[in-house]
Amino acid sequence: MNAFRSRGRATAILAPLVAGATYARLLHLLVGWIFAGVVLMIYPGTYQRSLGSILTAAVSLDVVLLGLVALVPAARRAEGVQARLLLVPDREEDIGVEPSGTWADRRRTAAWLIGRVALGSAIGFATVFGLAPVFDLLTGPRGFWYLPLAPVPALGYGWLVVWAGRLQLAMAVRLLGPSPAERLAEAELRAERLLERNRLARELHDSIGHALTVTVLQAGAAREVGDPAFAAKALEVIEETGRQAMEDLERTLVLLRETPAGGAARNGAATEQPGIDQLPALFDTARAAGSPVEASIEVPAGVLPGVLSRESYRIVQEGVTNALKYAPGQLVDVQIAVREGQLELRCANRLVAAPSRGGPGRVGGSRKGGKGLRGIRERAALLGGEAMVGAGGDGGAEWVLDVRLPLRLGS
Template sequence: MPGLLLPLTRAVTYTRWLHMLVGAVVPFACAMVYPGLDNPAPRDWVLIALLPLPLALAVALVPSVRYVEGLQARLMLFPGPHARVRTDEDPGISTVFSASWTDRARTGVWLVLRLEAGIALAVATNKLLTLALSFAGAAAGDPTLAVPLVRVAGSDWVYALLTPVPVLVLVIVAAGSGALMAQAARRLLGPSVKERLAELERRTEQLLERNGIARELHDSLGHALTLAVVQAGAARAAGDQAFTDRALMAIEETGRAALEDLDRVLLVLRETGQPTGRRPALDEASRLLDSARSSGARVDAEVTGPLEDLPRPVSREAYRMLQEALTNVLRHAGPVPVGVRIAVESARLRLEVRNPLPAQVPEAALGGGRGLRGIRERAVLLGGEARAGQDGDNWILHVDLPL
């Protein structure tokens, strides 16, 4: 029994009830014109149910109708944020315009279902409430107070006990039919295959963008912090004021560049629409090489080919790869000799970074860190490849990108 009374305490029972009754407004409005609502015969009820159907199917052809019906279904057929019993799951109702004839057909079936279910529930509501009113009249001594579904004979206070029964039956019927309508809404107003594919593409683009932002932050801020730590340690160990001044200047320049990168990434995250500024490209590789040299590393660079003519996406990603490679050298090997080779050959860009391995090789330096994984991901997205591994006493990173 408590389970049967539970719908009485749920607000969604009454919003679903109202949603279904609203669907009967159009059929009853048409019935007032023809065949009339003055004691209609069974044939008249058939006409009341059938006459509005062409209008509903015609309205379903309008693309915005699906959007409006989806909003109504979300609002009235499912528990909202303030419901006593709520759920955080997505109701699975689409709120977009019809994009195909399949969407229009499903919307048409939904409108027909709303009309017919609304008529049935409106009639049931009228009859059961009338019966409750008749029971109340009989208990008060006036059994002719209403024309009920079941004739009430005589008058007696016992009828007062029967008065709530039709109301409870009506609420249970409304709750059951509302639950069925919610299931039908998921099937008929739910996202189509095309909408699911579009949503999947949107989420994939978001994940790619988030991964790209994570790589940007890791590369730029990781590079700046690594250089700052290495340079500060070298300045403290050197005890030379001139060297300390150069190290502080390099830390300042590196930190300023990292702040610019951070501001640009934050503009993307906030979606302000403001220009995000120019990202550094490989033709600015000298800045990275100078930063590594200022940290004590002896960098021997060989550059062949016009870097300024590289496609901008390739040039920007190659800059980040070189930045991460130099950062890894300073982080894991310290200020050691580093060989950098950048070559633009016909339709390929080849980047190689070589450095001697330290006595104790960290696990991250052997491929387990996020930096090398980020380099490989960037290369794959550009249609190239990146390889890193030990070659004797050296560690080599080789990147091959198509132009």
């Protein structure tokens, strides 16, 4: 056990010293030192002046030059790309590669450049003035006597490089990473994408669920009746319903793909959304499946915004699909009207008894936990309206879907 622990400690000590990221970060550090050295050699030089005056002039000139470089928007991008390549962050997105867009970005870039050069210079001086005497000692006349101690300064210098590289990486994440405003904008963008994907998932659920329900009912009815004419009609309805489901699936997949903006324009037919004007075709499909539909649509042309028309279609589609699934053959009463500045949608059908094990029939089936009904409530809430679902009507003998949506979205 002790041997395993000793081997683990040795691995923890030596592993960072042989990692490729450590030497990539050392290269990044030495680039900053080279910049400082070039400035020092050009001005103020190293001759006939005191060390203090030389360092003061060199540091002042470094700060001025780096501040001027930070004013160039592309400097932030160049530093970000270089930091991603040489500092080897765990996540590349933690270090930005966008040009400076604000004065705050320029200030952070200036702080990064100055800090990078200062830390790189410290490591450079440690390399020259720390390791050089050790090398001279080991290669001197009595170097043989000091050879057993050679790993000690090498190990110390190696860990100095490791910690300096980690500090450099932390500085890059802090000063070159996205600003708080950019992080907030990115979070909002991710939330918008998530909401859009959830909406598309509801679209797909409603469309495919309706198509499968109609298909199952038509196929079952054709098998039971055994009439060739009825079977032909059922197959026709199945074909039409399947074709509509395929169009909805293609449209949803087009929207889900991360394609250039021009892709949607080239596939305009595929991205066309169904609206309230296509409800009669939906009702015909339900009638062909064996459930009579009585519909009253009192909506003047051009009154509904596009999003409201689309969502209304999906809500009614889900209501009709539930009626076909849980009360096949029962009358479906659909009423759509505009009253007092809001759109009212009502879909009702008679409850039917479903057989249960070892007891009397229960009424209406288990609809409360369905994803479709939950999706209806989410649609209504996003549009600023409300949805009520449950037993009602004549003494609770009907299953009623009642939705009210404001015509002015956001009100």
